Each structure stands twice: as C-alpha cells, then as structure tokens.
Amino acid sequence: MSASLPAFDPADPLGIDDLLSEEDLAVRDTVRRWAADRVLPHIADWYERGELPGIRELARELGGLGALGMSLHGHGCAGASAVQYGLACLELEAADSGIRSLVSVQGSLAMYAIHRFGSEEQREQWLPRMASGEVIGCFGLTEPDHGSDPGNMRTRARREPGGDWVLDGRKMWITNGSVAGVAVVWARTDEGIRGFVVPTDTAGFSAPEIKHKWSLRASVTSELVLDGVRLPADAVLPAVTGLKGPLSCLSHARYGIVWGSMGAARSSFETAVDYARTREQFGRPIGGFQLTQAKLADMAVELHKGVLLAHHLGRRMDAGKLRPEQISFGKLNNVREAIEICRTSRTILGANGISLEYPVMRHATNLESVLTYEGTVEMHQLVLGKALTGIDAFR
Incomplete structure (x- = not known):
C-alpha cells in the first residue's frame, strides 16, 4: 500500500496543492514569477532606503497581470475567484507586505468601494483605469x-x-x-x-x-x-x-491578509530550513539537532494550518457563505502565527537573522503593521467574543 502513496513533499507536507485547479496553480505561479523577477532582487534595498521607487510602473505591471481588483467582475477587472486572489496575495507578501498592501488597498478597498457602492458613472470613470494600474x-x-x-x-x-x-x-x-x-x-x-x-x-x-x-x-x-x-x-x-460601507470594504481586504500573512511566514520558514541545512555548529548542520528540528516542525504545522484555513475561507467566499466573523478568525490566527514563525526563524538564523541579507527581520517588522491595520488583535478578539457569547463587549 505504501508504494502507491505520493512522495512526501517538504514544501507542501499536507498536499494542499491537490485542492487547487490548474487555473489556480497558473495564477499562483504567474504572480510568484513576477515577484521573483521584479521585487525580490530589489526589496532589501528599497526597505533599507524606506522607499518604493517606480511604484507607478509596478502598479501598471500588476494591472497587466490582472492583480488589481482581481476578484471583481466587469469594468476591466479580472473576475478571478476568491481563492485565486488569495493565492496572489500570498505570493506578493512572500516578497514583501508592502507590495501586497499596494494591491490590497487598490483592489479590496478603493476599487471594491466604487464597484459595490458607486454609481455606474463612477465605475466607468475609475475602475478600468484602476484595474490597469493607470490610476492608483x-x-x-x-x-x-x-x-x-x-x-x-x-x-x-x-x-x-x-x-x-x-x-x-x-x-x-x-x-x-x-x-x-x-x-x-x-x-x-x-x-x-x-x-x-x-x-x-x-x-x-x-x-x-x-x-x-x-x-x-x-x-x-x-x-x-x-x-x-x-x-x-x-x-x-x-x-x-453608515459604517456598513467602509466595514464591508475592510472585510474584503482582511480576507487578503489571511492569505498574505502566510506568504511572509512561508518566506521566513523556508529561509530557516535552508539555513539549518547548511549552517554548521559543533561539526554538523544545525538542522540535525533536535531543538532546531522541533522549531522547524512547529513552524511547519502552524504555517500549513494557516494556509488550510485561508483556503477554507476562500472556498466559503466563492460560495457566498463567508461571514465577517470568520474573516476575523482568519486574520487573528494567521497574522499572530506568522509573526511567531518569523521570530522563531530569526532564532535559527542567530545574528544573521537581523541582517537584510535575509528576509526574516523585514517580514517580522512588516507584520507588526499587518497585525494592527484593518483590525487590531483586540478588535478581532471582541468580534469573535461577541459572536460566541452574544454579548457586545466593545464598550
């Protein structure tokens, strides 16, 4: 029986790719290649300088990929599934949270608000140019x-x-x-x-x-x-x-964060695995020590649980069944776990973990903002607390 089982894939230990269609995989791989070509060679320098040079050109390129307003339909938008949009967010944030934020704010906040609540004249005036990246x-x-x-x-x-x-x-x-x-x-x-x-x-x-x-x-x-x-x-x-307008936009953007945070976590985790395989102490790779393997195992469990959660929420969104409380569940869990994965990865890299030669500390500091914006930990805890008890504890 074991001979018929597929090989264990360290990059996909739960076989989550089996849940994705060929079109899903094509979207993911296209965005991953773009990020590898256009962002990763420069991102450490941009981060150190505190700049995002060429943002207008990057926006036009992302528009060419169909990544802006990706899950919206009509007016030049790609009309992709929620899962495909999530996969794009994951790949963009694996490069840097700032790039995913550019896309999220453009598509899930500004464009979504006009698409859902705007007049037809407003949609026609703005959405095609925003989808192409001509207008940010x-x-x-x-x-x-x-x-x-x-x-x-x-x-x-x-x-x-x-x-x-x-x-x-x-x-x-x-x-x-x-x-x-x-x-x-x-x-x-x-x-x-x-x-x-x-x-x-x-x-x-x-x-x-x-x-x-x-x-x-x-x-x-x-x-x-x-x-x-x-x-x-x-x-x-x-x-x-009323507030239902901006809050519904925030729910759409928070959904992208559920996926995106796992991209930052994946990048930090993969960096730690590669480092543990090659960094030697006491005459052997540190990946051969039990304490290091325990850290890697725990990180892998939380990373892929988070991706499974994101995928589940994406399927619910595509089916029209995703509730705001469930998005709060995802953001609360995935961003907290992503930060912990980055911090643990940093310990494996030791002093090298604070260097911009590696992405770990950059992801960790970025995620501190992601943890706060579009709903702090406390706000999402209270959303879930109200949903669980029926009692509003916000005031």
Whole structure:
C-alpha cells in the first residue's frame, strides 16, 4: 500500500496543492514569477532606503497581470475567484507586505468601494483605469484620533446650496496616499457616514508622505488633508450610508491578509530550513539537532494550518457563505502565527537573522503593521467574543 502513496513533499507536507485547479496553480505561479523577477532582487534595498521607487510602473505591471481588483467582475477587472486572489496575495507578501498592501488597498478597498457602492458613472470613470494600474487609489478611513473607532470620525462633509459637497478633515496611515489619483474618503454628514470619490488633484486635497517608519518601509504611507475640498453632488457613493460601507470594504481586504500573512511566514520558514541545512555548529548542520528540528516542525504545522484555513475561507467566499466573523478568525490566527514563525526563524538564523541579507527581520517588522491595520488583535478578539457569547463587549 505504501508504494502507491505520493512522495512526501517538504514544501507542501499536507498536499494542499491537490485542492487547487490548474487555473489556480497558473495564477499562483504567474504572480510568484513576477515577484521573483521584479521585487525580490530589489526589496532589501528599497526597505533599507524606506522607499518604493517606480511604484507607478509596478502598479501598471500588476494591472497587466490582472492583480488589481482581481476578484471583481466587469469594468476591466479580472473576475478571478476568491481563492485565486488569495493565492496572489500570498505570493506578493512572500516578497514583501508592502507590495501586497499596494494591491490590497487598490483592489479590496478603493476599487471594491466604487464597484459595490458607486454609481455606474463612477465605475466607468475609475475602475478600468484602476484595474490597469493607470490610476492608483487610496482609502481614507483611519484618523489621527480614531483608528479602531471609525464611528467617531471627525472628517465632515457638508452639503452646500446647489448640491456641492465640501469636505474638511484628516486621515492617517493611508497606504498609496501620496501617489494616488483618486481617494475614497469616508466622512460624517447630516445623513450619517458617507463615502466620497475624491480626485486627488482637487483643490484643498493634499497627501504628505509619512516618514520614519520601521515597518512597511517599502510602501507609500501618507496623511490625507482635506481643507475645504469641494466636490460635485455626484461624488458621493450612492448605494450606502453608515459604517456598513467602509466595514464591508475592510472585510474584503482582511480576507487578503489571511492569505498574505502566510506568504511572509512561508518566506521566513523556508529561509530557516535552508539555513539549518547548511549552517554548521559543533561539526554538523544545525538542522540535525533536535531543538532546531522541533522549531522547524512547529513552524511547519502552524504555517500549513494557516494556509488550510485561508483556503477554507476562500472556498466559503466563492460560495457566498463567508461571514465577517470568520474573516476575523482568519486574520487573528494567521497574522499572530506568522509573526511567531518569523521570530522563531530569526532564532535559527542567530545574528544573521537581523541582517537584510535575509528576509526574516523585514517580514517580522512588516507584520507588526499587518497585525494592527484593518483590525487590531483586540478588535478581532471582541468580534469573535461577541459572536460566541452574544454579548457586545466593545464598550
């Protein structure tokens, strides 16, 4: 019987690839090759310099791959499955979290908001150019004083006689902000919280870049300043009022993080395995010592459990059955475990683990941001706590 079993594959110990179709594998391999060619040779230098040079060119290339707004349908979007989008996120974050963030914010936040809640005119105006990477988008929700509590945002939109809207306020920690051609900005109105499509060349809009970051350094992060930004009446997203709009966008983006975090974990794990096979101490490779093998085994278990969880959630999303609480489950587990995998990998590499010659510390510091944005650990714990008990403990 054992002779008929497939060989054990250390890269895929659970045989998860058997769950993927030929098209799934083609999407994954295409994105992996692009990242290996266009990101990996340069990412350590970009990270050390705290820059993402050529971001507009990278966006156009990602658009050419169909990776922007990948799971959306129509208006130039690829219409890929949720699993295929997840696989792309995993491969992009295996290169760097900043690259996956570029794609997530573009497709799962800015484009998703316009696609789901926008008018047909807004979709036709923006989505084809965003899908191709011609126009980069950003998503303005978080504020300097209101991160986990967006319901108390201070950014305000008032309606003027004649129908124009005027926006005033600030948004903080906005990926893509300084290079965006369009921003989806959420603001308080007399009707409730509304979303607005804001061309970034509108008078009164500015997006100074945030410097001195020790995480997501190869990513453009900005503040959005809205100082009397005047927009026409049709700039508002017509199909939603209230927090359910931005929160549904965040759920879509969090789903990509469930997959993406496992990419960072995989890169760190594979680095640790390769290092353990070749690094010698006391006359033998350190991979031959029991304590090192215990670390590798534990990392492999958590990594591939996380990929299985992501795959399960992807199938549920494709079937229209994925609930926000289940996305919280995935983000909470996978990002926490990814950080632990990176930290354990660092211990195997010893002092070399802090060097940018290896990706481990870069992934670990990036994941500290991923752990916080689009829902902190505490917020996802409370989402699950409410779902499990029926009691709201947020306040």
